[in-house]
Amino acid sequence: MSEAAADTLAAHVQELRRGTVVLACLTVLTTPHYGYALLETLAGAGFGVDGNTLYPLLRRLGRQGLLTSRWDTDEARPRRYYEVSARGGEVLAGLRAEWAALDRAVTGLDEGTPR
Amino acid sequence: MSTLTDRYVAAVTRRLPDGSREDVGRELRATIADTVDGRPPGTALEQAERGALEELGDPERLAARFSDAPQHLIGPTVYPHYLRVMRIVLVVVPAVATLLALLGIVLDEPATVGEGILRVLGAVATGFVQAAFWTTLVFAVMERVADEQLRAGAAPRWTVDRLEEEPGEREFPVAGSVVGIVGALVGATLLTMERLNPRIGESGASLFRPELWDLWMWWFAGLLVASALLEVAKVRVGHWTVPLAAVNLAIDLLVTVPLVWLLATGGLFDPAGTAALRDLLGWESGPVSLVGLAVVVAVAGGWSALAPFVAVARRHAAFPPTTA
Numbered sequence: 267m268s269e270a271a272a273d274t275l276a277a278h279v280q281e282l283r284r285g286t287v288v289l290a291c292l293t294v295l296t297t298p299h300y301g302y303a304l305l306e307t308l309a310g311a312g313f314g315v316d317g318n319t320l321y322p323l324l325r326r327l328g329r330q331g332l333l334t335s336r337w338d339t340d341e342a343r344p345r346r347y348y349e350v351s352a353r354g355g356e357v358l359a360g361l362r363a364e365w366a367a368l369d370r371a372v373t374g375l376d377e378g379t380p381r
Numbered sequence: 382m383s384t385l386t387d388r389y390v391a392a393v394t395r396r397l398p399d400g401s402r403e404d405v406g407r408e409l410r411a412t413i414a415d416t417v418d419g420r421p422p423g424t425a426l427e428q429a430e431r432g433a434l435e436e437l438g439d440p441e442r443l444a445a446r447f448s449d450a451p452q453h454l455i456g457p458t459v460y461p462h463y464l465r466v467m468r469i470v471l472v473v474v475p476a477v478a479t480l481l482a483l484l485g486i487v488l489d490e491p492a493t494v495g496e497g498i499l500r501v502l503g504a505v506a507t508g509f510v511q512a513a514f515w516t517t518l519v520f521a522v523m524e525r526v527a528d529e530q531l532r533a534g535a536a537p538r539w540t541v542d543r544l545e546e547e548p549g550e551r552e553f554p555v556a557g558s559v560v561g562i563v564g565a566l567v568g569a570t571l572l573t574m575e576r577l578n579p580r581i582g583e584s585g586a587s588l589f590r591p592e593l594w595d596l597w598m599w600w601f602a603g604l605l606v607a608s609a610l611l612e613v614a615k616v617r618v619g620h621w622t623v624p625l626a627a628v629n630l631a632i633d634l635l636v637t638v639p640l641v642w643l644l645a646t647g648g649l650f651d652p653a654g655t656a657a658l659r660d661l662l663g664w665e666s667g668p669v670s671l672v673g674l675a676v677v678v679a680v681a682g683g684w685s686a687l688a689p690f691v692a693v694a695r696r697h698a699a700f701p702p703t704t705a
Contacts, residue, residue, distance in 0.1 A: 300415075301412045301415075302411075302415035302416060303415075317412070317416070317436055318436075318437050318438050318446065321409075321412065321447075322443070322446035322449075325401075325447060326449060329449075337407075343411055344411060345408075345411050346408045346411070
């Protein structure tokens with residue numbers, strides 16, 4: 267791929283990631299995670315996100331009522347754990363359905379497009 | 382002595398609202414510590430700390446993301462409306478300021494022509510800057526105060542009724558042109574017959590200097606005829622073109638420059654005449670603002686000379702000439 271194409275691709279990929287990061291987070295947070303652990307899990311699964319994007323996002327999702335959080339002071343290092351709330355679960359289900367629908371749509375368009 | 386992390390966290394939380402400050406600070410410390418712990422084996426502690434902080438980036442930007450405030454002055458919903466308003470305001474306000482400056486010049490005579498011109502330029506610049514600033518401020522406030530619905534509603538819903546009229550092929554109404562032609566010819570005739578030089582009062586002093594009829598009034602009369610011919614050409618073509626605008630410019634210069642010179646050097650009005658006029662009207666004796674009038678005439682002449690070129694340019698933008 268040419269360098270120009272690679273740059274354009276990178277920009278569009280960033281848009282794609284931006285659109286799916288919430289879905290990815292909510293999926294992982296069906297079990298409680300703290301910030302850094304979430305970052306690592308996402309990275310390990312191939313969904314790399316910047317910390318300065320992820321951590322404010324967690325707060326925002328909390329303000330929207332999709333996540334609950336609590337401080338765990340049992341360990342030596344106190345950490346803030348996030349988990350999907352009931353409303354968050356509904357939204358997650360909706361997003362998963364939408365994701366599947368999009369996948370079907372794109373596949374259908376791709377197959378239906380003569381080459 | 383504070384560590385790097387302490388300073389960083391302080392820099393971020395300083396810019397956060399009171400409520401979340403402590404909580405975000407605690408979480409940030411834990412996250413930074415976790416990131417440092419997660420460094421590749423063999424990395425120095427200090428280096429890992431630097432790396433973690435630089436990954437998080439500029440504390441000011443991080444704080445902005447946490448606070449969820451809009452990262453722009455004027456948002457996309459309202460921006461086209463803003464542009465539309467700016468276009469109007471940035472023409473109207475400087476124009477009004479200029480007119481007021483011209484009025485001020487006539488009433489309060491500037492010491493020199495240069496000062497008069499500076500005053501006009503100052504009015505244009507001030508008007509422009511003020512208009513730009515206040516309009517932008519209002520829209521920036523609206524972006525922050527009004528919710529999305531209000532912002533979307535600020536620009537009324539577009540319907541087909543609002544589709545712009547196509548710029549007319551004909552820019553000059555025929556009636557106006559006829560009046561212009563007749564008026565120019567009549568004026569030229571009267572000028573040459575010296576009828577336009579009113580006698581004032583018992584002494585019979587003339588308002589304009591009689592010497593003007595040796596040369597200048599014939600000059601102006603000739604140019605009035607020329608402008609009548611230009612008017613005919615304008616009617617036939619239907620809209621401003623570069624040649625028409627150029628002829629207009631030439632006539633304008635040939636009229637305005639001598640007129641301004643005559644005004645500024647006191648060669649236009651007969652002093653006996655103006656004194657008689659003042660006596661007649663009961664005005665206090667004071668200098669007629671000749672320099673002021675000169676500036677006004679110069680600016681008006683300049684405007685009417687240049688405006689057609691703007692019209693041509695605008696027309697070119699609307700109807701780009703098709704390449705042969």
